[in-house]
Amino acid sequence: MTKKIQNQEEVAVAEAVSKTEQFFEKNGKKCVIALVVLLLVVAAGYAYKFLVMDKNEAEAAELIVEAQERFSGETPNYDLALNGDEAGAGFLAVADEYGSTKAGNLAKHYAGICYLHLGDLENAAKYLAKYKAVKGLAAEVVNAQNLGLQGDVAVEQGDYEKAAKLFAKAVKASENNFTAPLYLYKQALALVAVGKNAEAVACYKAISEKYPTSVEARDADKALGALE
Numbered sequence: 001m002t003k004k005i006q007n008q009e010e011v012a013v014a015e016a017v018s019k020t021e022q023f024f025e026k027n028g029k030k031c032v033i034a035l036v037v038l039l040l041v042v043a044a045g046y047a048y049k050f051l052v053m054d055k056n057e058a059e060a061a062e063l064i065v066e067a068q069e070r071f072s073g074e075t076p077n078y079d080l081a082l083n084g085d086e087a088g089a090g091f092l093a094v095a096d097e098y099g100s101t102k103a104g105n106l107a108k109h110y111a112g113i114c115y116l117h118l119g120d121l122e123n124a125a126k127y128l129a130k131y132k133a134v135k136g137l138a139a140e141v142v143n144a145q146n147l148g149l150q151g152d153v154a155v156e157q158g159d160y161e162k163a164a165k166l167f168a169k170a171v172k173a174s175e176n177n178f179t180a181p182l183y184l185y186k187q188a189l190a191l192v193a194v195g196k197n198a199e200a201v202a203c204y205k206a207i208s209e210k211y212p213t214s215v216e217a218r219d220a221d222k223a224l225g226a227l228e
Contacts, residue, residue, distance in 0.1 A: 054101075056098055056100070056101050056104075057101045057102065057103070059098065060094055060097075060098035060101040060102075060103035060104045060107070061101075061102075061103045063088070063089045063093070063094050063098070063103070064089075064091070064094050064103045064106065064107055066084075066087070066088030066089065067081050067082075067084065067088065067089060067090050067091045067094065067107070067110065068081075068110070070088075070090075071091070071110060071113075071114065076117075078113075078114040078117040078118055079114070079118060081110070081114055082111055082114035082115065082118070090111075091107040091108075091110040091111040091114060092107075092111050094107035095107035095108040095111050095127065095130070099130070102134070105131060105132055105134070106131075106142070108127050108128075108130040108131045109127075109128065109131040109142065109145075109146050111123075111127040112124050112125070112126070112127035112128030112129075112130075112131070112146075112149065113128075113149060115127060116128075116149065116152070116153065121153055121156055121157060124149075124153050125150065125153045125154075125157075128146055128149055128150045128153065129150060131146050133146070133173070140173060140174035140176070141174050141176065141178075141179060143173040143174060144170045144171075144173040144174035144176075144179045144180075144183065145170075145179065147166050147167075147169045147170035147173055147183075148166070148167060148170040148179065148182070148183050148186070150166045151163045151164075151166035151167040151170060151183070151186060151187075151190070152186075154166060155186075155190065160190045160191075160193040160194045161190075161194055163186075163190040164187050164190035164191050164194070164196075164199075167183045167184075167186045167187035167190060168183075168187050170183040171183045171184050171187065175210075177211055177213070177214060178214075180210070180211060181207045181210075181211035181214035181215075181216040181217065181220075182214075182216060184203045184204075184206055184207050184211075184216070184220075185203070185204075185207060185216040185219065185220060187200075187203050188200040188201075188203035188204050188207075188220070188223065191203065192227070197227050200223075200227065201224060201227050203220075204220040204221075204223050204224045204227070205220075205224065207220040208220050208221055208224070
């Protein structure tokens with residue numbers, strides 16, 4: 001691969017980063033609602049443990065609501081959602097003070113996203129990595145997004161090898177028709193950026209074969225024509 005082509009691919013990877021953020025902004029609230037529903041089901045089955053014995057769970061769940069509203073409102077305020085004010089705690093406080101709770105764990109994920117929007121890559125990577133994957137179908141998309149966002153940070157930092165690995169993990173975290181083709185496409189771009197064309201071709205083919213109706217499928221077909 002020539003240097004010129006490599007530079008073009010690096011630009012393509014960087015441009016693809018915004019797709020994750022756009023997906024999250026459009027679907028993030030639905031994903032969180034699904035996750036909250038999952039947590040409520042678990043809490044219903046173990047009410048004594050989560051609502052009586054562990055007051056921290058209830059407190060964290062209550063505190064995160066205001067931060068979530070500031071994050072996903074019509075005019076998101078990422079700084080306020082992250083740091084909070086006298087009217088309500090931010091994701092950072094919930095994550096740091098209630099990190100062992102389910103809401104606190106989710107707050108780490110959101111804190112990382114806020115830092116990413118604010119341009120603080122170091123703290124974005126730090127808090128995204130603190131998030132622990134949650135079991136269950138409702139949580140899979142959040143798990144995938146978390147890994148994908150870590151991949152985006154790696155791209156911003158110029159570490160395409162690391163980004164490709166994180167995007168691969170994001171694909172495996174949730175093989176749905178929305179996030180999987182997106183992260184396969186990003187993985188392919190990152191692989192091409194480091195000269196691993198054969199592996200990139202495999203990613204593009206996976207998109208075409210497994211997710212033919214996805215938005216990424218059209219671009220994957222074009223990319224295959226250029227690489228094969």
